[in-house]
Amino acid sequence: MSKISTAILRGVSGAFIANSGVGKIGMPAEYSAGIQQMAASGIPAMAKLPSDKFGTLLGYAETGIGAALLAPFVPNKLAGAALTAFSGGLMTMYFANPENTEADGIRPSQEGTSLAKDVFMLAIGLALMAQGGNSK
Template sequence: MSKLSTAILRAVPGAFIANSGIGKIGMPAEYSAGVQQAAASGIPAAAKLPADKFGTYLGYAETAIGASLLAPFVSSKLAGAGLAAFSGGLLTMYFRNPENTEADGIRPSQEGLSLSKDVFMLAIGLALMAQGKNK
């Protein structure tokens, strides 16, 4: 893979995720609790974290993942692994909630469309991991 294509694969989701994370840091407790409830539908252990701080914790984690994608000194393999893990977590919310899919359990319903798109981030993460050495 060329350096330009690697930069594109890293910069686009990196900037998006970092921006999303920064927006969650310090979020109001009520909103944080709602985000936690949604996250716990896919990752039940998320319910064990303090509800009023969950959004801030998630914000720091998202910012770190986005920054790792944007930082050229972080290997593509490591940055891709972080992105794959993050998007995999988001996809668990998609697959564990029956309202997100059509009757076949795969195709997205209208409610699940926004989460189903996270499969693209998973594909990008896997592509970066497949590159092997940092490019």
């Protein structure tokens, strides 16, 4: 992969995730609990975190992942691994809830489309991991 294509993959996904994370920091407790409930459907251990702080914790994690993707000194493998883990968690939420997919269990239903699109982040993370090296 060229340096330009790597910068595009890291820049676009990093800015998107960082922006999403910043928006969650300090969110109201009721929204935080709702996001936690969704997350726990795919990763049950998430239910053990304090529900009123879950959104803020998630926001800091997303902001950190976005920053790692945007920082050129963070190796592609490390940034890609963080993005792969994060998007893999989102995909578990997608597949754990039957209402997210059509009867075949793969294709997204109307309700599942917003999570199904996260497969692109998974692909970017895997590509960065496969590429290895630094983004410089």
